[in-house]
Amino acid sequence: MSRAIVIGTGFGGLAAAVRLSHLGYQVLMLEAGDSAGGRARVFERDGFKFDAGPTVITAPYLLDELFELSGRRRQDYVDFVPVDPFYRCTFPDGRTFDYFGDDERLLAQIAQFSPQDVDNYRRLVKHAERIFDVGYSKLADQPFERLGDMLRILPDLVRLSAYRSVYDLVASYIKDEQLRQVLTFEPLLVGGNPLRVPGIYLLIHWLERKWGVHFARGGTGAIVGALLKLLDELGVEVRYRSAVEEIIVESGRVTGVYLKDGVRLDADVVVSNADPTVVYCQMLGSAKLRKNTPKRALGRKQSMSLFVGYFGTNRTFPQTAHHTIVLGPRYKGLLSDIFDRRVLADDFSLYLHRPSASDPSMAPPGHDAFYVLSPVPNQLSGIDWEKEHERYFDRILAGLEERELPQLRESIVTRFSVDPRYFEHDLNSHHGAAFGLEPVLSQSAYFRYQNRCPEVSGLYFVGASTHPGAGIPGVLCSAKVLERVIEPVRRSTCGLAHGHAAE
Numbered sequence: 085m086s087r088a089i090v091i092g093t094g095f096g097g098l099a100a101a102v103r104l105s106h107l108g109y110q111v112l113m114l115e116a117g118d119s120a121g122g123r124a125r126v127f128e129r130d131g132f133k134f135d136a137g138p139t140v141i142t143a144p145y146l147l148d149e150l151f152e153l154s155g156r157r158r159q160d161y162v163d164f165v166p167v168d169p170f171y172r173c174t175f176p177d178g179r180t181f182d183y184f185g186d187d188e189r190l191l192a193q194i195a196q197f198s199p200q201d202v203d204n205y206r207r208l209v210k211h212a213e214r215i216f217d218v219g220y221s222k223l224a225d226q227p228f229e230r231l232g233d234m235l236r237i238l239p240d241l242v243r244l245s246a247y248r249s250v251y252d253l254v255a256s257y258i259k260d261e262q263l264r265q266v267l268t269f270e271p272l273l274v275g276g277n278p279l280r281v282p283g284i285y286l287l288i289h290w291l292e293r294k295w296g297v298h299f300a301r302g303g304t305g306a307i308v309g310a311l312l313k314l315l316d317e318l319g320v321e322v323r324y325r326s327a328v329e330e331i332i333v334e335s336g337r338v339t340g341v342y343l344k345d346g347v348r349l350d351a352d353v354v355v356s357n358a359d360p361t362v363v364y365c366q367m368l369g370s371a372k373l374r375k376n377t378p379k380r381a382l383g384r385k386q387s388m389s390l391f392v393g394y395f396g397t398n399r400t401f402p403q404t405a406h407h408t409i410v411l412g413p414r415y416k417g418l419l420s421d422i423f424d425r426r427v428l429a430d431d432f433s434l435y436l437h438r439p440s441a442s443d444p445s446m447a448p449p450g451h452d453a454f455y456v457l458s459p460v461p462n463q464l465s466g467i468d469w470e471k472e473h474e475r476y477f478d479r480i481l482a483g484l485e486e487r488e489l490p491q492l493r494e495s496i497v498t499r500f501s502v503d504p505r506y507f508e509h510d511l512n513s514h515h516g517a518a519f520g521l522e523p524v525l526s527q528s529a530y531f532r533y534q535n536r537c538p539e540v541s542g543l544y545f546v547g548a549s550t551h552p553g554a555g556i557p558g559v560l561c562s563a564k565v566l567e568r569v570i571e572p573v574r575r576s577t578c579g580l581a582h583g584h585a586a587e
Contacts, residue, residue, distance in 0.1 A: 085110045086573045089341055089349060091328050092357030094122025095138070095556060096546035098311040099150055099563035100355045101320050106153045108573040109353065111320045114341070116327035116512070120312055122357065123511060123518075126305030130498040131448040132396035133303055134455055139437050140273060140407065141298040142291055143557040146564070147307065154318060161310035163301040165442055170297040172405035173266050174487060176413050181266050182405075185296050198260035208257040208267070209290065215244050215283065216290040224552045225564040227535055234530035246284040247525060250276075253283040265415050272459055273435075274554040275387030275519025277423045279416060282525040291557065299406065299442045331356070331363065331543065333371035338542035353570065355544045360533040361386075361514040361521075363545070371540050385527060386517035387554070388422050389462040389504035393477050394455045397495040401452055401488075406441040410434040410487055423522075426461035428472060434458050434480065436488065451497070456480055462504055463516035469503045477501045520549030528553070535562060536569040544570060 088109040090097045098120070101111045119125055123137035141147075144164055151158040169182040181197065184190045195202050218240045228234060241247055248256075254267045268278040270288045300306045312322065330342040331354055340350035356363050364373070364381040412418060412433040421429040435457040439446040447453040458480060461467065477499075485492040504516035513520070521527045532551045537543035546562040548554035 086352045087112070087350065088353040088355060089114060089351040090355045090357065091331075091341070092116075092122055092547070093120035093308075093322065094357050094547060094559070095124055095308075096548070096550075096559045096562055097122070097355070097357030098308065098315070099146075099560050100357065100544075100546045100566055101315055102150045102153060102311065102318070103563055103566055104353070104355065104570075105315070105318045105320055107567065107570065111315075111318075112349065112351070113315070113320060113322040114326040114328055114343070114349075115322060115324045117510075118324050120322065120324075121305060121308040124304050124308055126303060126308070127394060127500075129394070129500065130396060132451070132453045132498060133305070133439075133446045134394040134453060135304040135437075135439065136392075136502075138304055138556050139299070139439065139455075141300060141304070141307075141556060142288075143295050143560075144298055145295065146557060146560040149564075150311065150560075151314060154314065156314065158310070161313060162306045164298040165301055167297045167299050167406045167442060169405060169407075170292060171407045171409055173269070173409040173411060175262055175411050176487075179262065181262070183266060185293060194263060197263050198258075201258050201260050201263055204257045204259065205263075205267075208254065209293070211244070211253070211257070212286045212290040212293075215246055216287040216294070218244065219246065219284040219287045220291060223529070224557070224561045225568070227565050227569045228530040228532070228551050229534055229536060229538070229569070231530055237529075241282075241284065244283070246282055246286075248283045249278065249280050250283055250285050251278045253286055261415075265411055269409055269411075269433075271523070274523060274558065275517070275521075275548070276523040277388075277419050279419055280423075281523050282528060284528070285523060288555075297407070299439065301443050301445075303439055303443070303446055328358070328367065330369055331367050331371075331540075333368060333540050333543075336372070336539075336541055338540060353542050353544065355546060355566065357545075357547045359513050359520060359547075360545050360549050362512055365514075368540065373539050377539065385522045385524060386462055386464075386515045387519040387522040388459050389507055389516045390518040391458045391460050391476060391480075391501065391503050392455055393458075393480055393499065393501040395481070395496050395499040396447055396454070397452045397489075397492070398450070398497045399452070399495050400440070400450065401438065402441075404436070404438050404441065404488060406438055408436040408438070408488060410436055410484070422459050422461055426465035428460060428465070428467050428476070432458045432480065432483070434484070436484065456484060460504065462518075463508055467504075469505055473501065473503055476503075519554040520547065523553050535565045542571070 090113045093115040125136045127134040171183045173181040271281040327344045329344045412431045507513045508516035
């Protein structure tokens with residue numbers, strides 16, 4: 085049986101392992117840390133359960149597919165519950181917008197802000213649906229390995245004005261500035277600046293409208309646990325504390341990996357859920373790459389990073405929605421500070437996650453669990469996070485107390501936080517980018533990292549920096565692309581290990 089090694093146990097790696105097993109490979113997963121999940125790992129503190137990363141579950145069919153491949157039902161492993169409203173957006177002037185999934189309530193919200201924009205929104209959402217039909221339905225799980233693949237879709241992109249920024253496209257329909265913010269913040273959830281991310285990402289809006297926004301009972305970590313259980317049933321081994329030092333390439337083809345402790349593991353195929361920039365620049369020492377390949381990798385534009393604070397309270401805040409977007413006094417100026425000037429601004433906009441709103445088991449009885457996310461510049465900023473870390477968290481908590489959670493600070497019984505250093509060192513993400521490559525037009529589809537390495541046979545990539553992009557649907561689709569590009573299973577006499585690696 086042909087052997088496959090998957091590097092990393094994020095959603096991309098877990099989904100890849102399921103699909104490789106379905107294709108007949110014997111799969112070994114390698115995880116550098118002591119738990120699975122990557123960005124979707126779980127922190128448990130003082131009786132509270134905190135999802136470390138992604139919390140918005142859309143396109144649940146992609147997860148259903150992974151179980152159906154093995155004749156199983158996802159519902160027997162993890163339960164999804166709808167979130168309503170999808171998001172609540174709050175503004176400094178005290179106004180609140182609830183983003184619902186149904187037209188009647190959503191249009192009523194729009195009418196309260198700007199009656200003239202009700203019909204404008206109807207036209208906008210039809211435009212978003214047309215973009216979705218091209219950019220997602222036809223392309224999300226298709227490989228982009230030739231420039232011709234990109235050129236073929238250009239007429240559709242031009243016809244749909246998908247080359248314009250999401251903000252410009254929305255603004256061409258919607259006149260109210262606060263509604264423009266409500267309808268353009270979503271690209272930030274995949275690492276994109278709404279002012280320059282291409283309009284094709286407006287498909288996120290229709291994707292949410294089409295399948296809804298969901299929460300996994302038990303948290304996003306429950307999905308990781310469900311996939312691990314499935315993989316165990318499929319005979320897939322997961323090894324923790326097994327950091328890969330080098331991907332071995334011989335005669336232009338992958339033959340295995342070296343772990344940091346010197347152990348060699350052989351394989352016919354290697355699928356990397358690690359950051360491709362790190363792979364190309366640090367993990368392919370034995371490969372004869374084109375001279376400009378590492379240089380080009382280093383020159384790619386990385387997404388912004390994040391400051392994420394986790395805290396539990398000894399009381400509940402029932403007035404706070406599951407997903408709340410706390411918008412600050414500036415929008416365009418703040419985005420420029422984060423993405424262009426790379427400075428830590430005095431103000432901020434926040435995503436507040438209250439999972440106990442949908443699942444009280446995430447916190448002890450009578451308590452609430454939260455995480456708050458603030459987009460910040462990546463490590464190219466030079467910000468001294470050792471100095472700024474606690475001060476920034478205190479500012480965020482004070483802002484939340486003023487805007488959303490009265491008497492918050494006196495209610496906190498546990499707290500901790502991560503900043504760009506976590507993404508850079510713990511998750512080994514280049515420049516501490518939280519979402520891999522920034523999703524600009526010049527780094528989309530063919531111009532993004534390809535799912536099949538063009539220079540090394542048998543090496544494949546999944547995850548946020550690959551086609552089609554970040555976010556749970558994008559990452560799961562990157563694993564789905566494998567079925568279209570991976571080489572057929574072939575017989576192999578190699579073992580998974582040499583010497584003391586054999587267990």
